[in-house]
Amino acid sequence: MIKKISLAACIGLTAFNAQAVDYFDIDQVRLQDGPFLHAQEKNLEYVLTMEPGRLLAPFLREAGLKPKTNSYxxxxxxxxxxxxxxxxxxSLSLAYAATGREDVRNxxxxxxxxxxxxxxxxGNGYLGGVPNSDKLWQEIAKGDIRADLFALNGYWVPWYNLHKIFAGLRDAYVYTDSxxxxxxxxxxxxxxxxxxxxxxxxxxxxxxNTEYGGMNETFADVYAITGEKRYLTLAEQFSHKKILQPLQNKTDALTGLHANTQIPKVIGYExxxxxxxxxxxxxAADFFWDTVVNERSVAIGGNSAREHFHDKKDFSGMLEEVEGPETCNTYNMLKLTKLLYGRDTSLEYVNYYERALYNHILSSQDPETGGLVYFTPMRPNHYRMYSQPHEGMWCCVGSGIENxxxxxxxxxxxxxDDLYVNLYIPSTLTWAEKGVTLTQTTGFPDTSKTQLTLDSSGEFTLNLRYPKWAVSQHAEVTVNGEPVVVKAMPGEYISLPRQWKKGDKVELSLPMQTHLESLPDGSDYYAVxxxxxxxxxxxxPFDDEVLNYYSDASRMGHIASGExxxxxxxxxxxxxxxxxxxQIERISEDELRFKASNxxxxxxxxxxxxIPFFRVHQSRYMLYWPYSTPQNVDQLRExxxxxxxxxxxxEAIxxxxxxxxxxxxxxxxxxxxSQSEAGVHLNRHWRHAHDWFSYQLNDQELQAKTLRITYFGGDVGREFAIEFNGETLAEVKLPEGKGANFYTVDYPISxxxxxKxxxxKHLLKFIAxxxxxxxGIYGVRLLSE
Structure with missing residues (x-):
């Protein structure tokens, strides 16, 4: 078994909660044949294809050393x-823990x-690839701080970036004892x-105010490793109070916020x-979890549209947009869920974990190539894009190679003396402290049966999760073929205290049934x-359509931008x-396949x-279905x-x-x-500047003819110029008479x-x-007509 420091043991949860449980280290659990083992093996192929030299190049370059090759x-x-x-x-550290392979350790x-x-x-402890950042850190040290949503003193989320190497070093120590x-x-x-x-x-x-990843979480971990209070002080200092305080007051102020900026903060709070x-x-962390899971998440366990928390009473944007739930969000929600369950064994946490794991995380990998997904659209009849190992370097590739x-x-x-079985995944557990080895064999979810076999003896209570979704009839349990009376109800554990012997077999059969689940806003869209x-x-939906499902290296290649x-x-x-x-009929006994012809x-x-969504790949798909009565179907379509x-x-133009x-x-x-600010008004994002701001627009086929800008009627009298490739496109004075409404203005491009x-690439600039x-600018579109 791999020797390592157990960070869970360092955390010391039981000091504050008598119900706390401990997790097994990853190297104590070995996956067996099934979809999760396949995903792990495919991920290892993908990760080993990536070139360390190219990933290391930014760190060497910024240290004044010559990289051995170009960066990605x-x-x-x-x-x-x-x-x-x-x-x-x-990723490598987790892979070593999960497989024990020496080539990974090397x-x-x-x-x-x-x-x-x-x-x-x-020479000072710094390690990072943030380009030309000496100036940035000198400014920060002096208190010269200019923080925007994603730019700190003009640099793209530098703390978020640095947090990844911070966490990587921690994980190399935790999982490999380095x-x-x-x-x-x-x-x-x-x-x-x-x-x-x-x-x-x-x-x-x-x-x-600028996204900073999980800096507070990692400083808390460093405190757990060292016991030095100054690191805990840093963890508290790097905890954004603007987000924390409403949560402490049980106030949901999340609408409009960038979702995955907030989730790592909350992991740090916990x-x-x-x-x-x-x-x-x-x-505060638990309130956030409850709000996001129960009011802001869709059936797959993911959340957000276009990366932002939308109005939880209106999920229309989730259905209309092609930028659906982001995989990084669910990666982080699972981290938070694990922490919360660790101190309170509520099965509500396990219900969410199971759902998100099967339906979002497992589904986010192409089982053929190992490619990883950024956005999973909920829009009917849309599709997903997959990364390629030397092309896409998005955030969801980074979290994906960990997942x-x-x-x-x-x-x-x-x-x-309690052992909890939370997920029904083929695996072998080695509980070294008890001298117990347990093998779980199951075809779940294609079959509802799971068998647990003891490969050694020991006295403990085996607690089998009786899922909340198993409500159609009673679960069935046998020990060595003898039926056991199940007194537990769905949403509880079935407890089996026993002096176990080598060769003992426990079989569990869970009732499973088909049901519908509407969107959280109650609208007439349902997941099956x-x-x-x-x-x-x-x-x-389109005859003779040929789609490319694999992203290139373009900046927005992760978005499924097809028709x-x-x-x-x-x-x-x-x-x-x-x-x-x-009326939804199962048509195969061996695997989950259904028809609903009626x-x-x-x-x-x-x-x-x-079929299970985690088996739908390289295709358009239906996940949320519009619903209507027969009498209203034509009217609804109209x-x-x-x-x-x-x-x-x-969109076509x-x-x-x-x-x-x-x-x-x-x-x-x-x-x-320069001197630019951004925010949310009436659930719409805006940006303005007291000096100027600019964007680089893409027009590879040089089709652009018109620039369309969206304004708000309340910004009366503001004056500014619009420049396009250095040419003045318009001198603007926002007019009166528009009321509290959004409106658009089209500007022909000369x-x-x-x-030029x-x-x-076109440079668009707004100058006050x-x-x-x-x-304020609420929308920018480049139109071909």
Missing amino acids: GNWENTGLDGHIGGHYLT RINYMLDELERAQKAN EQAKRMLLDWADWVATLVSDLSDEQIEKML RVAQETGDESWHE HFKYGEFIYAHED MYGPIVLSAKTS RCPIEQAPMLVAKDTDFAN VIQPAQYQDLEL QKAVAEAQMLEL TVDKVAPGEQQPESDHFFKG KEALR SENG AEGSVAG
């Missing part, structure tokens, strides 16, 4: 240089040697401590709570579920009421086959057609677009600015301005008149 492109050479390298170190050692060479060359990694980790942490030593709490709080015993921080090595971490847990599994259908199928033309569920789950319309879709026609027509004030769209369009394009404000 995409996000790795456009401002977020080095972030994948940090994820990669974590690659970890090589990475650490090269990273330490860069750290020593820096003293080298620990030494580098502490040197790096001390560099941060020195950097911010002269800053006030208020200055640090201002700095945290870690600080665990180390300090401050229950208000824990309650598929972590499957063993939550299957089992233990507390004293079988137990915890979301069922989906592959579709082909959108009109929603009114998508398959619908049509029945007199929503009590028709019994309730799917129109007729050409009646033979669609419903209503949807009217609502969609204008939007689809606009849109060459490029920017959502001002939204993090990723702005970074993808290389936002720059041929002279278009001719560089390789299909003296004493005035440029904007």
Whole structure:
């Protein structure tokens, strides 16, 4: 077994909660044949294909050393240089824990040697790939802090970037017991401590307005490793109080916020709570979890549209957009869930974990190539894009190469003489402290039966999760073929205290049934579920369509930007009421395959086959289905057609677009600015500037003819210029008379301005008149007509 430091043991949860449980280290659980083992193996192939030299290049370059090869492109050479390298170190560390392979350990050692060479060359403990960042850190140390949503003093989320290598060093120590990694980790942490030593709490709080990843979580972990209080103080200082305080007051102020900026903060709040015993921080984290899971998440366990928390009473944007739930969000929600269950064994946490694991995380990997998914659209008849190992370097590639090595971490847990079986995944557990080995064999979810075989003896209580979704009839349990009376109810554990002997077999059969689940806002869109599994259908709405499902290295290649199928033309569920789950017929005993011919319309879709969403790949698909009664179906289609026609027509002539004030769209369009601010008004994001701001627009085929800008009627009298490739497109004074409404203005683009394009790139700039404000700008579209 791999020797390592158990961070869970360092955390000391039981000091503050008598119900706390411990997790098994990943190397104590070995996956057996099934979809999760396949995903782990495919992920290992993908990770070993990636080139360490290219991932290390930004760190060596910034240390003044000559890289051995060029860095990767995409996000790795456009401002977020080095972030994948940090994820990669974590990924390898997890892979070593999950497999024990020496070739993986050798690659970890090589990475650490090269990273330490860069750290020593820096001479002060610093290690990072943030381009030309000396100026940035000098400014920060002096208290010169200019923080925007994703730009800190003009640099793209530098703390978020650096957090990845911070976490990577921690994980190399935790999972491989590398003293080298620990030494580098502490040197790096001390560099941060020195950097911010002269800053006030208020200055640090201002700095945290820019996304900073899980810095507070990792400092809490360093405190758990060292016991040195100064690191816990840093964890508290790096905890954004602007987000924490509403949560402490049980206030949901999340609408409009960039979702994955907030989730790591909350993970940090919970870690600080665990180390300090401050229950208000824990309650804030738990309130956040409850709000996001139960009011802001869709059936697959994911959340957000276009990366932002939308109005929880209106999920229409989730269905209309092609930028659905982001995989990083669910990666982080699972981390938070694991922490919360660790101190309170509520099965509500396990219900969510199971759902998100099967339906989002497992589904986010192409089982053929190992490619990883950024956005999973909920839009009917849309599709996903997959990364390629040397092309896409997005955040969801970084978290993705970690995801598929972590499957063993939550299957089992233990507390004293209690062993908990939370997930039904083929695996072998070695409980070294008890001298117990347990093998779980199951075809779940294709079959509801699970068998647990003891390969050694021991006295303990085996607690089998009786899932909340298993409500159609009683679960059945046998021990060595003898039936056991099940007194537990769904949502509880079935407890089996016993002096177990080698060869004992426990069999569990769980009742599973088909049911419907509406969107959280109660609108007439439904996901079809079988137990915890979301069922989906592959579709082909366009004749002879050939789609490319694999992203190139372009900045926005992770977005499935192909043609959108009109929603009114998508398959619908049509029945007199929503009590028709019994008409969804299972057509295979060996695997989950269903048909719903009696309730799917129109007729050409009646033979669609419903299968688990995690098996739907390289295809358009249905996941949320519009529902109607037979009497209203034609009227509903007409209503949807009217609502969609204008939007689809606009999309057809849109060459490029920017959502001002939204993090990723702005970074993808290389936002720059001076004295610029952003925010949310009436649930719409905006940006303005007292000086100027700019975007780089894409027009590879040089189709652009018109610039369309969205304004708000309340910004009366603001004066500014709009420049396009250095040519003045318009001198603007926002007029009166528009009321509290949004409106658009179209500006024709001159041929002279278009001719100044560089390789299909246009520079759009908004410049405030003296004493005035440029904007607010609520939308930017480049149109071909």
